[in-house]
Every structure is written in structure tokens, then in C-alpha cells.
Amino acid sequence: MLEFRTQGFNGYSVKYSPFFDSRIAVASAANFGLVGNGRLYVLGLTANGIVAEKWFDTQDSLFDTTWSEAHENQLLTAGGDGSxxxxxxxxxxxxxxxxxxxxxxxxxxxxxLVAKDTFLSSSWDGTIKIWNPNAPASIATLPTHTCTYSAAFSPHSPSILSCVGSDSHLRVFDLRTPASASNHLTMNIPIHTPPKPRMGAAAPPGIPPAEALTHDWNKYRDTIVATAGVDRLVRTFDIRAPQAGPIAVLPGHEYAVRRVSWSPHLSDTLMSASYDMTCRVWSDGSAVVGGMNQENMLGDPMMHGGGRELGRMGRHTEFATGVDWCLFGAEGWCASTGWDERVLVWDARALMQ
Structure with a gap:
């Protein structure tokens, strides 16, 4: 396990470069993001450990970062001052x-990830904005009417994006639809809906809504999205059946889940970072259940019954707030960051064994 200290700055987000397996970006904030400056670190993985190749200081906290898909040396930040x-x-x-x-x-x-001349941002102001890096102003604004913590383009389509926020709903937008009254909104799925009961079983009790803090699109199955948040549960949904509720519910975290990320190598594997100071690796149970593969189970979503925790990394000593998989090399290398002013690079395969 490699470690880097973000001295004086608490980590919020970590992202591997899509161009280099040895380059990582970390968005961080002084004073836990409550007040003060932010710092964007660009870190290199070398034979002598992790070194800071570059850093940029900002006047306000940084809560997220993402690498450009079009330019290997450029990356974005999400600022506490709305920038x-x-x-x-x-x-x-x-x-x-x-x-x-x-x-x-x-x-x-x-x-x-598909139309590499656009990116998005989401804000506590209840909007998602679509941008072109060469344009001085946003090219579209999508109202969400809720404090929006996480937004992402589908990795399978240039025009589909999604978000989750404080009202515990997963929203899906399609920019190809007419704007009209719906503002491109095509789906609004309540995350807290209990799973559909199995045949002959009693319906589970209703679950009160809790803020959703993070979500991610599956890299291989273009209709599967994972969500997580304050209620400590990781859930997966199939947007082809929005009324069916979650197809997998993964309990285990002791506090809120701050980040989820699907593996770029394995279709049934995802990772989470939580305020309980752990990062956990999960299987959603879709690879093989009862001898059938995922394609045979689409008619009955609740046949996804085998989701489970595969392992956990508990080396952080404060809230774990960011986690990301390396796109290159052996499947399993990942990085995490947290409020303990540390960035850790580790191999999830060692935990999964």
C-alpha cells in the first residue's frame, strides 16, 4: 500500500487519469471544507512512492475533480464558491x-465519456449545468429542485445523464428529448422504495427517505446504476424497470456512504467509501445466481439475490470520502482519500481473496 499526505488539507475526491496509470488527481479542502482554501493535487506513482507533481491552490474548498477526456493534461474542479x-x-x-x-x-x-467536448457540474443550488470547455457560459441548465450531490454522464451514451440528491431520488435525463416542461427529465426513481418481495414473502416495510450522496453507472451493463447515501445502504437499480425498486441492496456500512464506483474490469463489482472510515468492495450478485447468468434474470429483478461484501480496507483514520479504480493493468488497483489528510493506493484483489 502506497501513501501520500495532503498536509493541512482534507481529501474529498480522488480520480485516476484516463491517460496514465501512474497519475492521480485529488481535490481537497482546508478545515474539512467548512471554511478556507482548497488545493488540487496531481500525484505521480513512482518507484520511490507517491510524489506531488503539481498542485493548485484555490480560494475556496474543492469538493470534486475529474480529468478531461480530450486533453491529457487538463482537469476540472468543483468549488465551494460555486465555481x-x-x-x-x-x-x-x-x-x-x-x-x-x-x-x-x-x-x-x-x-x-462519449462526446468528449462536454462536461457537467451539479450544485446545492438544485441545478445541473452542461458545459463546453471552449464556451464562456453553460450550454444547458437542468433543474433538479433538490440539493444535488452527484451527477454523471452515462458511459454508454453522449446524451444521457443522471443525478442523486437530498430528496432520495435517482433522476435520469436524456438531452435528445424535447426540453418542454420536463427539462429533458425522463425518469425519477425513488431510491428508498423497498425491493419487490419474493414470491410468497411478505412485503418489506417502507423505508423513510434519506439523502443520496453518490451514484455511478455500471461500465458494462448500460441500464444499471448504483446509489448510496446517508442510510448506509448501497443499492443498484435497472432503469428499464424503474417501478421495481432496487435489484440489489448491500448493507454493511456503519455510517453514511460518501462515494461508490463500479469496477472498470468486472461487471458485477463495485467499491464504496464511507464515513465509517472503511472502503469496501462488493459483488452485486449479478454474475451468477443459481447457475444462471445475468442475462437470464432480467425478467425477475429480485433474482439478483447474491449481493455481498467481498472485502474491506480500514486503514483510513477519518471519514473516507473518495475512491476510484485504476483503468489500466491488473484489475483491482485503486486509490482512496479521506479527511485524515491521506491518499492511499492499494490492491482490492488482496481484500477480495
Whole structure:
């Protein structure tokens, strides 16, 4: 396990570069993000450990970062002052572009993985904004009417995106639809809906809504989304059956789940980072259940019954707030960050064994 200390700054988000397996970005904030500056670290994995290749200081906290999919040296930040900034690591301290349209803290930024000339941001002001890095203003605004903690483009479509927020709903937007009264909203799934009962079983009790803090699209199954948040549960949904409730519910975390990320290598594996100071690896049970593969189970979502925890990493000593998988090499390398001012790089395969 490799470790880097973000001295004086508490980590909020960590992301591997999509171009280099040895480069990681970390968004961080002084004073736990309550007040003070932010710092964006660009870290290199070397034979001598993790080294800081570059860092950028900002006037307000940084809550998220994402690498450009079009330019290997550029990355975005989400600022506590409502700003979205684009940095180039070959240039000096100042961002190459900055946008200031959100009225509250920006908590997520995400680059479009298919149409690589657009990215999005989501904010506590109840909006998602779509941007082109070369345009001085946003090209679209999608109202969510809720404090929006997490937003992301589908990795399978240039025009589908999703978000979760404080009202415990998973929203899916399709930019190909007419804007009209729905503002491109095509789906609004209540996350706290209990799973559909198995045949002959009593219906489970209703679950009170809790803030959803994070979600992620499955990299292999284009209709599967994982969500998690304050109620400590990781859930997966199939957006082809929005009324069916979650197809897998993964309990285990002792406090709120701050980040989930599907594996880029294994279709049934995801990872979570939680305020209980652990990062956990899960199977959603979709690979093989009762001798049948996932394609045979789509008619009955509740046949996804085998979800379980595969292992956990408990080396953080404060809230674990960010986790990401390496896209390259042997499946399982990942990085995590947290409020303990540490970035850890480790191999999830060792935990899964």
C-alpha cells in the first residue's frame, strides 16, 4: 500500500487519469471544507512512492475533480464558491478557464465519456449545468429542485445523464428529448422504495427517505446504476424497470456512504467509501445466481439475490470520502482519500481473496 499526505488539507475526491496509470488527481479542502482554501493535487506513482507533481491552490474548498477526456493534461474542479475551474498541469497556478454560474457549492463535476467536448457540474443550488470547455457560459441548465450531490454522464451514451440528491431520488435525463416542461427529465426513481418481495414473502416495510450522496453507472451493463447515501445502504437499480425498486441492496456500512464506483474490469463489482472510515468492495450478485447468468434474470429483478461484501480496507483514520479504480493493468488497483489528510493506493484483489 502506497501513501501520500495532503498536509493541512482534507481529501474529498480522488480520480485516476484516463491517460496514465501512474497519475492521480485529488481535490481537497482546508478545515474539512467548512471554511478556507482548497488545493488540487496531481500525484505521480513512482518507484520511490507517491510524489506531488503539481498542485493548485484555490480560494475556496474543492469538493470534486475529474480529468478531461480530450486533453491529457487538463482537469476540472468543483468549488465551494460555486465555481467550476479548468486547470492545465503544464501551466502555472491559474486556471485556464473558470465559470461562475452556480449560486451554491458545486459538489460534482463529470466529463462526458462519449462526446468528449462536454462536461457537467451539479450544485446545492438544485441545478445541473452542461458545459463546453471552449464556451464562456453553460450550454444547458437542468433543474433538479433538490440539493444535488452527484451527477454523471452515462458511459454508454453522449446524451444521457443522471443525478442523486437530498430528496432520495435517482433522476435520469436524456438531452435528445424535447426540453418542454420536463427539462429533458425522463425518469425519477425513488431510491428508498423497498425491493419487490419474493414470491410468497411478505412485503418489506417502507423505508423513510434519506439523502443520496453518490451514484455511478455500471461500465458494462448500460441500464444499471448504483446509489448510496446517508442510510448506509448501497443499492443498484435497472432503469428499464424503474417501478421495481432496487435489484440489489448491500448493507454493511456503519455510517453514511460518501462515494461508490463500479469496477472498470468486472461487471458485477463495485467499491464504496464511507464515513465509517472503511472502503469496501462488493459483488452485486449479478454474475451468477443459481447457475444462471445475468442475462437470464432480467425478467425477475429480485433474482439478483447474491449481493455481498467481498472485502474491506480500514486503514483510513477519518471519514473516507473518495475512491476510484485504476483503468489500466491488473484489475483491482485503486486509490482512496479521506479527511485524515491521506491518499492511499492499494490492491482490492488482496481484500477480495
Amino acid at each position: 467550476v475551474k479548468l486547470f492545465d498541469i503544464t501551466l502555472d497556478q491559474f486556471p485556464v478557464q473558470s465559470w461562475q454560474e452556480h449560486a451554491r457549492e458545486v459538489f460534482a463535476v463529470h466529463w462526458n
